[in-house]
Amino acid sequence: MTENNRLNKVDVLSIYFDNVTLIEMREHIKQFFLKDSIENLFIVTANPEIVDYATENEDYRNLINDADYVIPDGTGIVKAARILNTPLKERVPGIELTEACLKIANANHQKVFLLGANNEVVTKAVEKLSVQYPNIHFDFHHGFFDLTDEMVLKQVTDFNPDYVFVGMGYPRQEKWIEKHAHRFQQTVMMGVGGSIEVFSGTKKRAPLLFRRLNLEWVYRLLIDWKRIGRMKAIPKFLLKVFKMKFRK
Template sequence: MEKCNILGIQYDNTTVAKAAKDIYEFACSNARGYVVTPNAEIAETCFKNKELKTAVENADFILPDGAGVIMASKILGRPLKCRVTGVDTAKELLLIMSKTRKRLYLLGAKPGVSERAAENISAMYPGIVIAGTHHGYFKDDEEVISLINNADPDIVFVALGYPRQEIFMYNNYKRVNAVMMGIGGGVDIFAGEAKRAPDFFINHNLEWFYRLLKQPTRIGRMMKLPAYIIRAVFWKITSRKE
């Protein structure tokens, strides 16, 4: 898969459909590994959180989730094809999995939410086999890994929020007998607990702004987006001088 280095992260320069197909084929090869979907907030955090940076860098798939990453790629003269969000890729992957009755495990969210997400996924994608679910409020990785492996899934959707989900996948991918994919708040969305932004905001790369309108307390986190863009501009200017 074509790679594109954006401020130190080697993103897959792909599309939602291609990424889902490649992840599916990777899982069908009985591989162990994981998928991350860094947006600008996560990418900016990587400059200060070395554990997160290591987890992101070692993923088998690094998908560009977020308008900030796409904007930075254009500033740097290395334009990525498009946003490849975790939720969109998960939906496309579920569609492919449903045709071959692949097994899915849901890990994350509050108690009871992953079960509702599983019910909704089963209704939307009848061919999917739900191997199991577990909430995200656990302290013992070993116990959860044992439950996952006993359920024998092909793919595990991990929704623990960043940086926890990325670090969890990095620390445990060699012991989990499946391909893990971080989807952030995706389990809440599948459960109907949260809604994605309206199409207008998504199509105009303003999903981040919609989230800010809905949750003004996110302003502190959102400041990482302009910081990331400024970093890209600064890198572009300084690299020209060299």
């Protein structure tokens, strides 16, 4: 990323976020497909866990900052930006951006590849999404494979998708995209975390009240206590943000 590009972004612990709304991102994606180009569009949906991990892993931090868009997928990111006096317009939930992409794909009769979750879950996700978006041509593969597996890569590239949504958790999903992006042309590529499970119906999004109060993370913790270990990243992240603020 050049210095000029960084000037137009919001720095949260050396991760450079695009200050965009969901509506603006939807327009960017629409415009992307109107161009005559072979370039891909790599989108990272970064939450506090991802940023905390990236602060301690330089290669992953550089990978994220080389993406075309880094969007604030987490209330903690928006709050951190406000604490640092560089506010972001809004939180852009990754699952809602994925849904926006699916609506565009359905309108344009495009091809979508889902890569992630286990075989049963991703199969259910495609079954449900095919009913909801009948004009999309879907293909899929589970996420339990070695990142260097050429057979999986061949399946994805042979499909010639317009979108590849990789739901294998960070940093794995972004590493797969970075490693193989050069094998695709004019493809939107995005890590979508647990969105495939939500699309399959095996996991539910937080009720609207939790979402409006920016407490979606609380709901996820209430229904899945195994996440408590991952929640340790949030106080670490906030501590780093306040340290950054006082250094400034």
